[in-house]
Amino acid sequence: MSSDLVEITLLSLAVSGAATLVSLLVGLPIGTWLALSRFRSRRVVLSVVNTGMALPPVVVGLFVALLLWRSGVLGGLGLMYTPGAMVIAEVVIATPVVVGLTAAGLGQLDPRLQLQLQGLGASRWQTTWWLWREARLSLLAAVMAAFGSVISEVGAAMMVGGNIAGQTRVLTTSIVLETGRGEFGNAIVLGLVLLALAFMVNGVLTWAQQRGPRR
């Protein structure tokens, strides 16, 4: 069990970490654009994003499975029942969280701050960097929420990963399996490891969030 546990824990961390990273790479620019630009259907897009923050993982799992299934659009990639498929599903789950919280965090800044930065000669990238810096408490909250949503998710991981021992078995799917078998002791240990992992990652992020000069 102990070597399995290490393997399962590391895979959980790798899949969730990769999914969080990709969702940040995708979500941060989109959220920034939504916060700083003004266009007619902006509110509609924001509503869609906010709805996306509550996407049921099993529904995401279903659609990603349909895409990756042998006869699906992306079936040729052969990703079904691999950690890659789990990362894709979890990116779909986490990205709306990053987009929504980034837009909300930047939206809370004084709108004149952007003008002030530009008026001091900041380029578009310099302006964006400083706005992110000013909204860092919210942005780190977005990272925590994104990581939290994927590390704790079980439905999609089960559907597109398949819970294959040594390949796609992660902490959450293992807990489901062990509980189903009536191995409550194992399930509890896995649950505690999952909680400890979430606590450690969020602890680091909270430390990063709270250090430095406060506004």
Place this chain on the structure above:
Amino acid sequence: MTGTEPMTGTEPVTGTEPVTGTEPVTGTPPLSATAPPFLEVRDLVVDRADRRILTVDTLTIRAGETLAIVGPNGAGKSTLLLALAGLLRPTRGSILVEGVPLLPGRELAYRRRIGLVLPAPLLLSTSVYGNVAAGLRFRGVPPAEIRRRVELWLDRLSIAHLRDRPASQLSSGEAQRASLARALVLEPQLLLLDEPFVSLDAATRAQLLDDFERIGVGVPMTRILVTHHLHEAIRLGDRLAVLLDGRIRQVDVPERVQAAPIDEEVAAVMGTAERVRGRVVASADGLVVVDTGAGSGVDVEERAQRMLARARGEDVAGRDASGDGGGPPAGA
């Protein structure tokens, strides 16, 4: 003045000095009157949500001058300033910078020639030093040069002792000094100031105004100041532009705008709109006696039997209907 009895006497009203809309006023021309234009605005129009909020047919800001833009809230002052800063793309029209049109997509190079101070300090959550250095860092100025200039301007604005303090711990006066230092350290060709003293209490504002005036001496910089404080505009501006309902109604040296406002609305902005309706009852040696019913006012234009007197409070003397004389009339 409380009486309603018409003034019929021919005795002169004492202490009056007539002011007309046409009489030339000897204002001191700005030093930069002959300088080449730094900014030229032509047919500028800004619409927002299908509503026209700014129309400027023509406006020239000469190199080295301070143009103060005055007007009531909502007149379009800040919109004009943002357009002049290249931060708001106008619906149409052009802005020429030293004769070269400011083209869409080329604003960054222009913005690196200007400094901008907004009504709130809007400091970044870093140290005072970090804030003042920000604009120089955006421009890629070498660190040694940044240090030299930041320390110079922190000193000039009397905030050198706050160098390492987080911006969040500053008082409003200190924060606004840091905000000014952040713009001035750029030693910009054009400094744009939008109500830079508005968030301060009266004492702090007076002190900062003094310092700002002192610092400006000998610094070759064109300045545009937006304010709704008339005394600030008159004190700092070489010329005044009066903006009303999104249109520039008058641009001239402060003395001339004050003495000869182009219409009643400009007069109201300039505080010269103590208007008293009345009837001319006597006229002699260019002095006109007006019966206002409630008091007496003076105007040299005797266009009709009924007229509108316009005069600054200090130029008007009235006589109480009881005949005591002297003192400005009530309501004037």
